[in-house]
Every structure is written in structure tokens, then in C-alpha cells.
Amino acid sequence: MRYExxxxxxxxxxxxxxxxSAGAVxxxxxxxxxxxxxxxxxxxxxxxxxxxxxxxxxLSDYRGKLVVLEWTNHDCPYVRKHYETxxxxxxxxEATGQGxxxxxxISSAPGTQGYVTPAEANELTATRRAAxxxxxxxxxxxxxxxxxxxxxxxxxxxxxxxxxxxxxxIDDRPTTRKSDVQGAQNYVxxxxxxxxxxxxxxxxxxxxxxxxxxxx
Numbered sequence: 001m002r003y004e005x006x007x008x009x010x011x012x013x014x015x016x017x018x019x020x021s022a023g024a025v026x027x028x029x030x031x032x033x034x035x036x037x038x039x040x041x042x043x044x045x046x047x048x049x050x051x052x053x054x055x056x057x058x059l060s061d062y063r064g065k066l067v068v069l070e071w072t073n074h075d076c077p078y079v080r081k082h083y084e085t086x087x088x089x090x091x092x093x094e095a096t097g098q099g100x101x102x103x104x105x106i107s108s109a110p111g112t113q114g115y116v117t118p119a120e121a122n123e124l125t126a127t128r129r130a131a132x133x134x135x136x137x138x139x140x141x142x143x144x145x146x147x148x149x150x151x152x153x154x155x156x157x158x159x160x161x162x163x164x165x166x167x168x169x170i171d172d173r174p175t176t177r178k179s180d181v182q183g184a185q186n187y188v189x190x191x192x193x194x195x196x197x198x199x200x201x202x203x204x205x206x207x208x209x210x211x212x213x214x215x216x
Contacts, residue, residue: 036148038156040204044164045146049105052121052135057103064160066100066195068188070132071107071144071213073114073152074124077176078210082153083128087181088170092131095192104132107144109216114152115139141215151210157191157201166191168206 037045044067048058059067070088072079082088092102106121108114116124121135138144147156147167157166170188173180191201 036146038147038164038167040164040167042164043162044156044158047143047146049136049138049143050118052118052125052137054118057134057136059158059162062101062158063162066095066160066192067158068095068100068102068192069147069156069158070102070104071149071152071154072104073106073108073211073214074116074128075113076152076211079152081176081178081181082170083130085178085181086129088153089128089130091170091186091189094189096131096133098192098196100192102132103134103136104130105136105138105143105149107138107141107149108214109139109141112214112216113211114214139216141213144213144215149208149213151208152213153210154208154213155188157188157195159195165195165201166204167208169208172206174207174209 044059046059048056050056074080074083079088096102104125106114106116108116116137118137121137124130125132125135136143143149147154149156153170155166155168155170156164159165166187168187171181171184171186173184187203187206190203194201
């Protein structure tokens with residue numbers, strides 16, 4: 001299976017985020033820009049979506065709590081880097097242990113890389129010893145496009161007032177090398193620590209890296 005390199009486009013807080021859909025120029029598939037409603041410094045877009053466990057969740061359910069949104073695709077080598085080293089699971093446990101809500105979101109469309117059924121999503125959570133609050137299934141891409149999620153992983157942090165305070169990469173090492181996890185600057189961890197301390201997030205927007213989200 002052919003994997004993709006880092007996306008050519010970044011999440012831009014001031015102009016609106018982007019999502020990916022099919023398009024081609026000169027025989028080469030390129031991302032097509034669509035307007036998303038998520039902007040850092042503004043209220044995070046509301047959503048309700050089903051989970052792998054069955055019940056639906058709404059962002060509004062968690063008002064008053066910090067929320068992390070993690071876009072994932074288990075077949076993406078960038079995602080595997082963080083799960084096979086235990087980095088993502090450690091961050092999930094650290095966050096949820098402090099009362100943070102962690103929602104892992106799968107926006108791969110049926111028939112595309114990373115698509116899973118609810119049962120497969122639950123099996124992945126168990127076998128990888130992952131520790132999200134819930135796994136959100138978004139096969140139509142509605143939530144992903146609201147947030148302008150372009151990559152896996154693509155990370156977002158929502159504060160207790162429902163404000164989007166971080167959007168972008170998990171860290172500053174945009175590679176698939178497992179050795180790069182050690183010593184990387186983890187933007188998500190830093191954002192959570194800043195918000196918990198009542199301080200502004202020092203780096204609120206970064207360039208997300210990884211495989212493109214496989215929207216239908």
C-alpha cells in the first residue's frame with residue numbers, strides 16, 4: 001500500500017482550516033480547499049457523533065472540561081510511529097488521568113485506508129492498549145471537515161469554556177522515525193499544561209504532519 005508524505009497544506013487559524021476532497025490537476029491528485037468553521041481562539045464547532053462503543057457523544061457533553069481531539073488512521077506510518085512506541089497511549093493516560101476528555105476520531109470513509117467498523121475500532125483500542133475516553137466514528141467526514149482535519153495525526157485542544165486553543169501537529173518531529181519521539185517537543189502536552197495553569201498556549205497553531213485524512 002502506498003503511503004503519503006507530509007501534506008502540502010497547513011491548518012491556518014486566521015483564514016479557516018482546510019479539509020481534503022478529491023481533485024486532480026495534470027493527472028496528479030491534489031487537495032481541494034474547503035471552508036471549515038474551526039478557528040483557534042474561537043468556540044470549537046459543536047458536533048454529535050457515534051462512538052465505537054455505541055452511544056453518541058456531543059462536544060457540549062464536556063463543557064467545563066479540557067478536551068483533546070485526535071484524528072487517527074491505524075494504517076498510517078506516522079500514526080504507527082506514535083502508537084508502536086507507546087507515545088500516544090502515554091499521552092492519553094497522562095491527560096485522562098488529570099480529567100481531560102480524549103476523543104480519538106476516525107474520519108476515513110468506507111473502502112479507504114484506516115476505515116474500521118465499531119468492532120475493529122474497539123479491537124485496535126484493546127490491542128494497542130490505547131486509553132481514549134471514546135473513539136468517535138466519522139465515516140462521512142462531517143466532524144473532520146468541520147475542524148479542517150487534514151492529517152493523521154491531527155490534534156486539537158478545546159478548553160473548559162469550549163474555546164479551541166490548539167490545532168496542529170502532535171510534536172515538532174514530522175517523520176516516521178520512531179527514534180524521533182524521544183526528545184521531541186510535544187505541542188499537545190504543552191498546550192494542556194498551559195491551559196491547566198491558566199496560561200495562554202505558547203504555540204497555538206502548528207503545521208499538522210502525516211497521511212492525508214481519507215475523506216470520501
